[in-house]
Amino acid sequence: MTERVGVYVCHCGSNIAGTVDVVDVANWAAEKLGRQGVIIAREYKFMCSSLGQELIEKDIKELGLTRVVVAACSPHLHEKTFRTAAKNAGLNPYLVELASIREQVSWVHSDKAVATAKAKAVVSGAVSRVIENAALEEIKVPINPNTLVVGGGIAGIQSALEIANAGFHVYLVEREPSIGGHMAQFDKTFPTLDCSACILTPRMVEAGTHPNITLLTWSEVTNVAGYVGNFHVTIKKKARFINEELCTGCGICQEKCPKKVIDDVYEAGLGYRKAVYTPFAQAVPNFPVMDKENCTYFIKGTCKACEKFCPTGAIDFNQQDEMLHIDVGNIVLATGYDLFDARRVSNYGYGRLPNVFTSLEFERLSNAAGPTSGNIVLRDGKTTPKSVGIIHCVGSRDKNFNNYCSVICCMQGLKFAHLVHERTGATVYNFYIDMRTAYKAYDEFYQRVLEEGTLFVRGKVAEVTNAARNEREKGKLIIQVEDTLAGKQRRIPVDMVILSSGLQPRADAKEVGKMFGISCSMDGWFTEKHPKLDPVATMTEGIYIVGCAQGPKDIPSSVAQGAAASARVLDKILQKEVALEPIKASVNQALCSGCKICNGLCPFNAITFIEDDKVTSINPALCQGCGTCVAACPAGAISGTGFSNEQIIAQIDGLMMRNLEPIVA
Amino acid sequence: MPQMTDERVRAGMTREEDLSLLNEVSMKTAGVSHLEMCIQCGTCGGSCPVAADMDHTPRMLFAMLRAGMREEVLRSNTPWLCVSCYHCVVRCPQEVHIADVMYTLKGMAIHAKLYTDSTAPHFSQTFVGMVETFGRGYELGLATRHYLRHFPLRLPGMMPMGFGHDLEGAYGDRAEKNQTHGSIDEDPGPRQGIGVDLMNKYLLYPGCSMDSSAKAYMESLNSIVEPLDLHLEEIEDWNCCGATEYLGINLIPAYSLIARNLALASKQMDSGTRTVVAPCSACYLNLAKADYYMQERPTLGAKVNEALAAGGLEYKAGTLDVRHLIDVLVYDVGLDAIRKAVTHPLSGLKVVPYMGCMLPRPDYQHRWSDHEHPTELDDLLRALGADVIDYPLTTSCCGGHMTQIGPETAFELIHRLVSDADERGAQMMVTVCPMCQMNIDAYQNEMNHFFGTNFHMPILFFTQLMGLAFGKAPNEVGIGVELVSSRNALAHIGVEVPVTQEPAAPRKKDEGLPMPRRWTKHEGKKEAVK
Structure with missing residues (x-):
């Protein structure tokens, strides 16, 4: 030796x-x-x-x-x-x-x-x-200074602005017609009770008009190839059926459109929109989109009311989906969350009992721009509730649904209690298992709500029912719960129940993760590189995760993460080049039989087939050293540096203690 | 180790005993108890239909278990009041097997002679004694015995039950019949003709009630097998499932008793099916539970098989599919086939579907659309043409064995069910469970007496309504033996002459806010896949 x-x-x-x-x-x-x-x-x-x-x-x-x-x-x-x-x-x-x-x-x-x-x-x-x-x-490759941010909620907006303000170009992609995300649906934000729109819309406008930001709404990423510094991204820009060059955002098309549909997204199913619509008044951009599924013209072939009235001739029924190809050096994923579907907790009656509302429905109900102009009323649209019960932990901390704590629901429940109290004077009950008000000024808000006279019951609500047992309960929703501090079962009749529903990963989080080459945790959230020391990076270099895509969090934390990821992106951009691990696969062309088995397997499109020589070749700049082709090659013609067959066999021999005395007698 | 008294616990000597009591209860419970996972949220205490009568809520009992308060826990009336409705079990966010822990505590209390003055332990023991002697249970005899001993003054109120339910015989005849039932010579044999390679073929576990209190259920079931081309082969020499009583007395014998039926059924699998159908919800639950726990706790499975081996039997858990009759009718036979068989639609008959508690919960095999508001019975009754009223209490408890051991508690539960059905304009309740039928039918009079009310709410088995809709005569489907007569209710549809349905009044323009879409089983499956 x-x-x-x-x-x-x-x-x-x-x-x-x-x-x-x-x-x-x-x-x-x-x-x-x-x-x-x-x-x-x-x-x-x-x-x-x-x-x-x-x-x-x-x-x-x-x-x-x-x-x-x-x-x-x-x-x-x-x-x-x-x-x-x-x-x-x-x-x-x-x-x-x-x-x-x-x-x-x-x-x-x-x-x-x-x-x-x-x-x-x-x-x-x-x-x-x-x-x-x-x-x-090490292999050094230049870094493309452009960045892709996926998701236009507050985390994505923050991230895009930080990078754009530093002088680099950002593509901000959003699947809905407008940026703004969930925050645009809220009325007030805890614990300061700032008007959500008032603090969000300036940021939206900034992002919409920033010279360094290309805003792509009503668009979705469909393919990602390449590696850190050199990603090639395909984006589908869905047909809006509106010519953005001509549209002035005057809103006449919406006004004239005869087709009214329930707005499941922005109004959380509690209000209506037209078939051609901008989701809300401060939408960025303010061009409407046409909902092909519901548009009378697309269904029946006649109508075109919007076209008739459009003063600039911006309606274009022939518009097609467009595929855009862009190159970027880094990607920030800010894809957000879905609200837990409260219908799954059937003992709380959501979907069966009219006056049970979800948190998002209540946000719209209490929002001045919402379907009731901010009047907190029952589902009949007119009656003000005299008593309201707010149930915490709906779908969270429950092995039947989601195991984890959704973080925001306690504070959200307290915020609702305050709003109901302030606007209706109703008696408010909050039902909680544990009150979680960590972070700055949160517990102070809890104290404030206590002072306002909200009644707190420690106990996970067992059921919400309309089966009255006496006159006092007739016509009410009865919340049945064990008051665990009193040690007694209670039945509390109320007019309205609000479910503080938890947050859960986007329904398509797994597919999105796969497309960007990152993994999801058991619960389905995107996995960070290190839970404490690297919370915004992922195991795939050049891909960052921010906001609720990484796990449930409130607005301040989402904003902080958005900014943190931008610092990481700027760090990469300013290095101008990135050192790649020299762990690469290479083909011994003398052994290659040209079977092409490896050709379709490469996740990074690094393999090409040389027709003239009938052998395969690997582009070292694209190869990420994942080893898939090495394992697949039937001829053993592909070998990976850093993971050569010799190294692996030697390591196995060493592990097996071959050539050594046995270590345990 | 010396027995730790509550005084010593209060003196702070809790640590060791604390863990040992929790562990002991956990180890003695069938399946995995998850007791140590309790977060004291109170879902159990909030869900319990009889919490008001308990001296401690289940949640408090679990806290006391952790604190090592052995005497107080075993003296508590809580386990004895548990009606095994499984509401707490399916709702518990930590998957604590609450109902099974209650069975364990009952057994421990009997063993330690620490139970309260409740008549419940005696009732359980009487029941078990009867099953151990005769192999099958007999509710009327049991109720009579129990009432004679503990509530003699209530007995006159129960008189109609005796005449209505079993005109044939007294307790003695019955016992004799049961005793000989198992012998080969006199075995009545399977109820239905056996064919090979039949599509709709099932092994039938009738359960004890079908021969006594729920005769009408059996008769009506027999009347619908032909129109639906259903083939039921009775399990030979089956025995009682132990109902809700045996599990609290002695765990291994209780599960062996249930598993004996599964072992017998598995011997009949070669006739072309591996599905066991139970028409009784309690039987269905016990069979499904034994099958499930024998898999979850292999030591339980081994001990049960040791007991079965003494009788030359064996059961490999998971071999059979245990299903309830309505499950088979809705999902195998299908609503379309049922709709096709209807010749006399029940148009105009206002019914509330009452599923009861033990059917959709705890649902080990995920068979039901929902634990709280399953729609299978609603859908089936709609297929028969009935006017189905949305009934929020459809899976609330009928009182179970509380009619025997704490009638006043049971009357409260029956009152809730009947008054709500009445309030909603129902002409009758429709059930899938012999226990529910008996409690609401036979004890309605007593309940009325207790509350000073005058409800008249008949309750029929769903198979009886199926029979009527298929054109059978009332006497062919056991109508007429119920104590709260269904005559007036059925007069609304005239049976032979179907009433034409009145056109529904045009709905007023809905000015309110839209409702979210109803949750469907289909969506649930999608969610699960994700």
Whole structure:
């Protein structure tokens, strides 16, 4: 053996040392792996500390190490740290290998003897592998300074504005006719009770008129190819049937359109819109869209009232969907959330009992621009409720529906209590399991609502019924609940029930995640790179997640995330080029039979077939080193640098302790 | 370890005992109890139809279990009042098997001789004694015995029940009949002719009620099998399922008793079906539950099979499909076929569909459209042409065994059901469960007496209305033996001469706000796939 290998075993405080006998592992490596080339093995409390790194650097210089194995945490965390240390000492960073004895050993085992034996095997595998490693050089590619932001809610708007204000171009794509998102539907925002529209619409206008922002509403991303710095995105711009060049947004078409439909999106099903419409007065852009499904002309072939009255001739029934192809360097996903479908909790009667409302319905009901001009009334459209019950945790914290806490519902419930109290003087009950009012000025708002006289009942509501048992209950909705603090079942008759419905991932979150190459958690939210230290990045470089797409959160947190992702994007843009991992697949064309099996498998479109030579070729700039083609090639003609067959076989041999004395008698 | 008294608990010596009591209850419960997951939200106490009569709500009981308050927990009347309606179970956000924990606590209380003055333990033991002796239960005999001992003054009010329900015999005859039922010589054999390769073929588990209090159910069922081309083969030598009583007395024998039926049924699978149909909701639940828990807790399955082996039987959990009669009628036979068989539509008959509690809950196999407001019975009655009234209490409890052990509690529940049906203009209630039928029919008079009311709300089995709609005569479908007569109600449709439906009054222009669309099972499935 000509290689000189150093092995460094980390205690990670007690994270590893608590379960693995790290001293034993180091001594064993020095003693038993000498034949493999190990000339030094050390253990240290925190290898990632600067002292730990200096230890490695010193050994490389003084002992002339040619390979380094660090037995510590997962390479996701510190691979970069140790590669940099090696580089500083003059060793090619790709000659460093991490053996994960924390995530794969100490955290998943409890028996110290067994864990120690497994740690030795993992170290042995890493030593065998590192000997086969080749010195590699990073590939540098230029970064496209344009950015794509998907989703025009408050998080996406914030993100787009930050980047645009820094002087770079942003494509802001929104699937609805206007940007604004859920925030545009709200009346007031907690805890300050700012008018939602008043604080949102200036941002919308800014985004709509910003010279660096290309606004693409009524549009959806249909395909994403490429990699960080060089994404190629296809966007479907759905036909609006309105010529945007000619339309002035005067609104006559909406006024004249004879077809009224229930507005399931913006009015949450509580109000109506026309077949040609802008969802709300302050919509950005203010061009209407025509809803082909409901338009009388599209259904019956006659009508065209809008066309007749349009003063600028902007109506265009022949407009077609348009496919746009853009190149961007980074992508921010701000796709938001869906409201939990309260009909699923059938004991609360939503959909069956008219005066049970969802939170979003109530937002529209209390909104001055809503279907009742802000009058809080029952579903008959006129009666003001004298008593209102607000139920928390609807669909959240419930194994029958969603396990997680939806974060915003407690504060939302308190906000509703305040609005009902202020506008109707009704008696208000709030039914909660736990009152969660963390964050700045939130608990103060709870105190305020308590002072206003809202009645709080600690108990998850069992059912809402209209089956009265006595005169007092006749004609009312009866909320049946155990008041857990009083220890008694109560039946509380009210006129109106508001369900503080939880948030859930978008129905198409999985497909969207797949399109952008990122994963979803068990609950369906997009997964961040690190839950604490990298909450806006994802495992796919160049793709960021902000707002509720990453998990339930309130407006301040969504805005903060939007801005945070922009800082990350700007950091990338200003570097002008990005260093790509030199982990690439390459074809040994002498072995390639031209079967084309790999051709359709590449998720990055990096594989092309050379017709003249009847062999396959891989574009190293596009290849992401995922290894799919390597595994698929029946001839073994494709090999991945950093994951060569030799490396893998050597690692398996090492793991199996071949050529070694058995470690456990 | 010395028994920890509540005094010592109060003195702060709770830690060890605390965990041991919770663990003990958890270990003694069928299935996985999830007791340790309780977040004290009160869904159970809020859902319980009899919470008002409980000294502690279930939630409080669970908190006391954690605190190691053994004596207070086992002296509590809460488990004895539990009617096993499973409302709390399906609503619990933490999936605590509340009803099964209640059965465990009953058993522990009997064992520790700590139960209250309630007559419930005695009722359970009487029931179990009867089943252990005769193999099958007999509600009339049981009720008579129990009332004689505990509520003799109420007995005169119950007199009509005896005449109405079983004109044939007294308790003694019945016992003899049951005793010999299992023998090969006198086995009456399957009720229906057996054919091979029949599409609509099922193994029938009739249950004890179908021969006594729910005779009308059996008769009407027999009357509809032919028009619907349904083939039911009775499980040979079946025994009682233990109703809601046995599970609280002794876990393994109780589950063995149920599983014996499944074992017998699985022997008959070679006749071309693996589906067991139970017309009684309690039987359906017990059979489905045993099948489910034997899979969830393999140790339970092993012990039950050990017991079955003594009789040369075996049951591999999951082998059979356990289904209720209405499930088969709605989803296999189908509403279209039923609609086609209707010759005498029930137009003009105002009915409330009463599904009861044990049918849609806890729904181990996800068979029902909804746990709270299932629409299967509504749809079926509409297919018969009846005017179906939306009934919010459709899955509320009829009182179950409370008519026996705490009649006043039961009267309250019956009153809620009957008064609401009456308020909504129903001419009759329609049920799928012998227990519901008996409680609302046989105890309505007593309930009226108790509340000073004068309700007259007949309750029939859905199969009886199917028979009528298929053109059968009232006496062919067991009409006339119910205590609250359905004569006036049926007069509205004349039976032979269908009343033409009056055209519905034109609706007033709806000025109100639109309603969200109704939730459908279809959407639920879509959601689940996602």
